Amino acid sequence: MAFHAEKKEFTEITKCPDCGGTEFIMDWKKKEKICSKCGLVVGRIFKPH
DSSP states (O other): OEEETTTTEEEOOOSOTTTOOOOEEEETTTTEEEETTTOOEEEEOOOOO
16 A cells, blocks of 8 residues: 555555566565565555554
8 A cells, every 4th residue: 555645545556666566475574565576565554443
């Protein structure tokens, strides 16, 4: 997910901005969403309240 401050909303990231990969690994300990193709951290995992 990416937070857009001007819109005050979250957007689900479905494509890596670096390599275009569409499969991700969720690292729940670090709370990161990582592209499985290139390893770029594409977002943070937030637990809804």
